[in-house]
Amino acid sequence: MRDIEILRIATHLDGDDFNASARMAREAVLKWASSRKRAGGTFPEEAWDHTDFELLAGGRNSTAVRFLTDTADLWSLRAEVPDENVPGRVWTNEIVIGGEIGKRPHLSLRLIVSTTEPNLNIEHHVPGPVLQIATAPGLLRGGRTLAASPSTLRNENDAQDLCDHLEDPERRLSIIVVALPEGEVSAPLINDSEVARALTGLVRVVRVPAELTWVLTKRFGKLRSVFDGAVRVYLPGFSSSDDPYRHRLFLATWLQKDENAARCGLWLRRIVADLSISSTRLGKDVVEFSAVRTASRRLRKDSLAEQKAPDAELLSLAQELIDDLEKRVASKEKEIGDYVAEVGIAEDRATAAEQENRSLLFKIRQLQGALADGAEAPTTEPPLPQAWSEFSDWLDQTFPDRVVLTPTARRLVRNPEFEDVGTVARAISWLATDQHLRRLNGGGSTRDEVIEPGILNAYCGGDTYETVWQGRRYEVDQHVKNGGNSHDPKRCLRIYYFWEPDLQQTVIDHLPAHRRTSAT
Template sequence: MRDIEVLRVSAQLEGEDYTALAAVARNEALKWAKRRAGRELPQAAWQMQDFELLVGGRSSSAVRIETEKLDLWALRAEDPDKDVAGRVWATEIVIGGEVTSRPHVSLRLIASTAEPNFSIQPHVPGPVLQMIENPGLIRGARWLTSEPVTLRTENDAEDLCDHLEDPERRLPVFVIALPDSAGKPLVDEALLARAVAALARVVLVPAELTWVLTKRFGKTRSVFNGGVRAYLRGFTANDDPFRHRLFLETSLRDTNGAVACVRSLRVLAAELSISETRLGKDVLDFASVRTASRKLRKTDLVRRVAPDEELLKTAEELVESLEKQLEEKDKEIDGYLLEVEATEDRARVAEQENRSLLFRVRQLQAALIDGTLTPEENPPLPKVWSEFTDWLDQSYPDKVLLTPAARRMVRSPEFEDVTLVARSVVWLATIQHDRRANGGGSLRDVQIENGILNSPCGGDTYSVDWKGRRYDVDWHVKTGGNVRDPKRCLRIYYFWEPETQQTEPPRVCRRLIVISYAAMSSVSRAA
């Protein structure tokens, strides 16, 4: 089993009566925990005191630290996943702080699982939505909401622009442009806003107000015509536009395009909530609060010269708490190591892409020096697998990319006809690429050559991380018929990734096709 931190929430309670606000927020958290505890919570829970309840694979526990200067209450609730056996969800909530300061709320959602490929669509837990409604949450002096905010006036749009450029902004802003004056969003904005409540802000911009963003930031950093853009922290009018992901209207109207957009933004908001907050400062974990509580209790008992039996019991509880904290930290470290490995993979991909593009640039430079209009012809198709990746990198570095998993798989796959795979890749990089970039008809069940089809994955669609983003692998090149022999069964799984720079009309688009898995067997799929 490993612990995977899914998301973090850091916010403050809105209002003036700090004591009353904290009491309301704790009560909302307990009402949520009650529905998952398996039976009634003990009376100590509703008195906001320490308690522990274990019921058939579920556990609920809370601790509280009260001093003259500090009032801190922490809850941890664990319950098994309703659909996935062996997966357990843990939600940690900490409410309070210095008694003279505005109460802070932090929440962590953690999944404990043995699944080798853990993949979900993140959604903030119920307590966040409840506390947004009562008593109310703020972040950076702005209200948090579980509903999208619609701009009404030009002043609203200018305020949004100010907020996007605010160096103190901590949350990403997902801006959804309406396609026309009477149009509706192309994505499910209500679902998105609830899923990322307190992780990101969702803003709807009417078509007639998108010019404010364009005038302020230019076309390359704006969003309009029904598109959706994720503005990350640190955005400025001179920022790299590709850092702030853009979903174009054309891709949102594609099959599953709008659904994939919402899924990607949910994953992005959850990942940023972890990478851009500090554990122990912005967000407190339950284990640390529990250990601090028991240390304070032990200190208090020593000061009061309590009986040895009571001191011994408290010391044993403290040791147990420290052991649990150490165990949880070890699991966290394992998770961070996995993330480091993924980051190293992304770095290797970027290096390989840069080398391939540099090779192409040198080809073009040589062609210009020679006075020819085109560089040398692409190298001949590979005849053995050891030649495949070099051929691809030299031939189509700006159109077809391999993920690290695909690169490993094409070293020695069971599928024998490497030239057939290369011809399929040529089709992907030419005909398929041109049709997607410039239009020209459907790609569904197109025959590439005799017995080789390009088709949607249908029920075989799955998600994959690419350069830190989540995409749906929803197309594949395949052999027709019911071929089971891995030496003759071809499956090239891929997805289309649009990266767009809008300069002057007409739009100039740079688009990449990424082969996610070159699986040369209908049953072999490596992560």
């Protein structure tokens, strides 16, 4: 069983009466958590008094604590709910409401899933109470309202304000800008209402009418703007001189297909949820349930000591504190392990980027040398590799701008069992030439295309899976394969890849053998 954090929310509650706003938010959370399908029982009176309570009901466990002093008021609830459709998957919601007395209350939320699944496939969505709280009392971040639906620009002043907000160095949330297509009656090419609802509290979704997109283009230039029905997600830290490829753009020509529009919506939900975790810090931006519980128990212990309570009562509470601290230490050790794994992934990304840069520099210098000598640019490709030790260098020198290997794929070709490196090289040459030109020129599908006798390109079907490359999630949906049903790694050829539309590259994630899955 592993714990995976799905998203975090760190906002303020709207409303002029801070106590009323906090109370309204607590009521919304309790109403949601107390439904029988989640709680599995009836909440006690203490729950509705907004004090400490615990309800254990066959895995549907709910616990709340209140930390209340003369200067601070924090209420926190942790609710564990088994997934209705996937056995063994358990969702945990940690919600903290409150803060310093007399100041605008905070809302912190963590959504965590515990699962044994090797590949977690979910549609990211904030928990139900966030939608209710966004309606009343409302959510704020950076002094701006966070709504559960897209906002639409009305005039040039609105567009200029959006541009100012995009470049605000204090902005901490992403902004999804949806350019409406030309026409009297125009509708967004994606279901931006569904995206805004799923990411309430995490993002702002803004519709820009076609007649106002020029404001963004004039301010940022075409490379950093969005128009003609396209969709773009502007990450925090954006500026008019920023790398435009850091802020993902989905072109209208691609979004016009329903399946692509749906994939765009799911990708936006994933990237924003992932960013909510990487860009916030526990204990500072987001308050943990365990921290509130520990503080509450310490407060009770100090109070009992002042009242000269019996030693047995003090000992019992001290043991609770020790148990709680041990759990927090274990949790932090697990988090550190996860962070170490993330560092390894980041190092792989840096190594891959460095390798790609070296390959491109080699190609540029080769062209520059030919021009300096007055010769034509070299058109012949290096000979095909005869051994796996030659494969990576051959690929990097031959197709550095067309086909790249992920760090995983680069490790797999160091010494694989599949013996025919020439066949793999010829298949990749097809990916870099015929398939590449077909992609660029819109020449139709390559489904079941024969590359050479016995080798064809096909969609993965049930073997389709997700991967992360350069910090983004992609669906690996095609592979080159040979015939037969053998999974013998010496004879079975599989080259799993996806197309990166922004960089116009084929990215190979796994080769040269059949990928192992939970089914195989």
